Amino acid sequence: MTEFTPLMSFAGALLIGLSALLLMLTWGRIAGMTAIVGGILPPLGADWSWKLAFLAGAILAPFALSLSGYVVEYAVPVSTAALVIGGLIAGIGVTFGSGCTSGHGICGMARLSRRSIAATVTFMAFAVLTVFLIRHVFGVTI
Incomplete structure (x- = not known):
């Protein structure tokens, strides 16, 4: 069973909010993940590079956290x-x-x-x- 962890949940929410804010401030774009994922599928649009970078950050961040020794236990x-x-x-x-x-x-x-x-x-x-x-x-x- 997945255990709710308030501190890590709060930290994750802050990071999601910060990433959405930075995307809006730097590129003027909304962090809608479905549109971002769709934007890296063929045919590629002119703005595919920032979408790929944003997704790479979203995917690699948990791996970076695991390098610190923190283990995220989860269940599906x-x-x-x-x-x-x-x-x-x-x-x-x-x-x-x-x-x-x-x-x-x-x-x-x-x-x-x-x-x-x-x-x-x-x-x-x-x-x-x-x-x-x-x-x-x-x-x-x-």
Whole structure:
């Protein structure tokens, strides 16, 4: 079971916020991870280099932390099939919602965007509804 660690969670949140702020200040871009990942897939756009650098930092940062000797214990309590299905559903939501949880939830809400606040409330409401339906109505334990 994954254990909640308030200090590391707070530090991670600060780093995510700082990275989003620095991206906005330096490139004038929103740190929407879905658009960033999509931007490094063919055909490459003119701005692929900063997107690749941003993703490399997001991927390499945990490895840098592990070099300090800190071990992040985690568990994935669902099957691979559930992860794939969840990813596909999230991808559909990103398409229809014109953005992802990082773009709307972190960057958009920080800018007090009403559209992003509405999108984030919708993301969260459907997440709660989905968990309720799967666990309590359909009785699926993952």
